[in-house]
Amino acid sequence: METPISILLGFMIIGAIYSLSARDLLSAVISVGIVGYSLVICFLLLKAPDLAIVQIVVETITLVIMIAVVLDSTRIIRPQKAKGFVYFRYALSLAVIVIFAGVLLYMWSAPDLLQVFGDHTTRMSTAYIENAANATGSANLVTGVLFDFRGYDTLGEATVLFTAVVGVVTILRLKGKK
Amino acid sequence: MIVYLLCFTLFLVGLYGVLTQRNLVKIVIGLSIMEISIFLFFTLIGYIQGAAAPIVVRGQVETQFVDPLPQAMVLTAIVIALATNAMLLSIAIRLYRKYKTFDIREMRSLKG
Numbered sequence: 001m002e003t004p005i006s007i008l009l010g011f012m013i014i015g016a017i018y019s020l021s022a023r024d025l026l027s028a029v030i031s032v033g034i035v036g037y038s039l040v041i042c043f044l045l046l047k048a049p050d051l052a053i054v055q056i057v058v059e060t061i062t063l064v065i066m067i068a069v070v071l072d073s074t075r076i077i078r079p080q081k082a083k084g085f086v087y088f089r090y091a092l093s094l095a096v097i098v099i100f101a102g103v104l105l106y107m108w109s110a111p112d113l114l115q116v117f118g119d120h121t122t123r124m125s126t127a128y129i130e131n132a133a134n135a136t137g138s139a140n141l142v143t144g145v146l147f148d149f150r151g152y153d154t155l156g157e158a159t160v161l162f163t164a165v166v167g168v169v170t171i172l173r174l175k176g177k178k
Numbered sequence: 179m180i181v182y183l184l185c186f187t188l189f190l191v192g193l194y195g196v197l198t199q200r201n202l203v204k205i206v207i208g209l210s211i212m213e214i215s216i217f218l219f220f221t222l223i224g225y226i227q228g229a230a231a232p233i234v235v236r237g238q239v240e241t242q243f244v245d246p247l248p249q250a251m252v253l254t255a256i257v258i259a260l261a262t263n264a265m266l267l268s269i270a271i272r273l274y275r276k277y278k279t280f281d282i283r284e285m286r287s288l289k290g
Contacts, residue, residue: 001227002181009184009218013191016211020195025203025280032207035188039214046221047231047244051252055217058260062210069267070203073274077201077281096197100190107186117181118227125247132246133234141232141246146253157254164261168268 002117005042012038025075029066033059050142181222188215202270202280206263213259217252224248 015034022028036059043052115121122129125145132144146154192215195208224245232246270280277285 001225005181005222006184009181009188012214013184013188016188016191016195019207019211020191020199020204025201028204028207032210035211035214039218042218043221046225047229048221048249048252049231049233051217051221051249051256054253054256058256062260062263065264065267066203066206069271069274072271073280096194100194104186104190108183110182110186114182114223117179117222118225120224120226120245122226122245122247125245128246129232129243139234141234141243142249142253145246145250150250153250153254157257160258161261164265167265171265171268171272174272
């Protein structure tokens with residue numbers, strides 16, 4: 001199972017790099033769709049059908065919103081000439097490259113702390129798995145955890161969602177100061 | 179193990195985008211790439227080789243399930259990520275209407 005997910009992840013990284021370097025905003029938005037929809041396939045391979053369903057809906061909505069934002073604008077990014085401090089900019093980008101390489105090297109040691117991929121032992125959720133079907137009456141264990149054992153989490157999620165919707169409506173309705 | 183490292187790499191690509199891009203839409207794209215790498219990382223941790231999807235079927239013999247706890251958390255996080263992305267994009271639309279550009283260098287009157 002590790003090989004197909006690695007291939008998909010490589011695909012996602014290529015799509016991400018392209019979308020960050022594209023000149024046209026529309027192609028940037030479409031290629032970030034590569035990343036999102038590859039994630040759906042990864043979820044299916046990882047035996048998480050609920051996540052795949054939710055992610056495909058969310059990705060489509062995000063894509064529609066982003067395309068609506070981009071089509072409303074001029075789309076093309078005009079490159080601007082860098083003014084002054086050329087050596088400073090080179091030094092800064094060199095420093096950023098060094099820091100990123102350092103972080104990546106540090107992360108090479110992180111998988112030693114994790115369990116081997118595919119060899120996970122359920123510690124906390126053992127009780128959930130054993131009791132979910134009887135205690136909650138839900139055949140889907142993820143739903144049982146989400147709406148019963150961790151119901152307050154979902155309440156908080158609904159609060160965040162409501163707040164965000166109110167925020168979006170307020171921001172888009174305000175009359176700007178000239 | 180290579181999947182974890184590729185996941186970290188995807189996170190770093192998103193972080194690079196957030197740090198270096200001057201376009202508001204590109205910054206939102208970088209953030210969503212970071213979010214996606216975190217979702218995938220959580221699901222990768224919960225995966226068990228040869229286990230079934232966490233859905234109980236009637237008359238099923240005793241099998242092992244994939245860990246449902248990370249999946250439930252990622253489900254919450256996906257919806258919250260959608261909400262925050264929509265909010266960021268609406269702020270971007272407002273700024274575009276005021277300044278006629280997504281370029282953060284040209285939004286001079288935002289300077290403190």
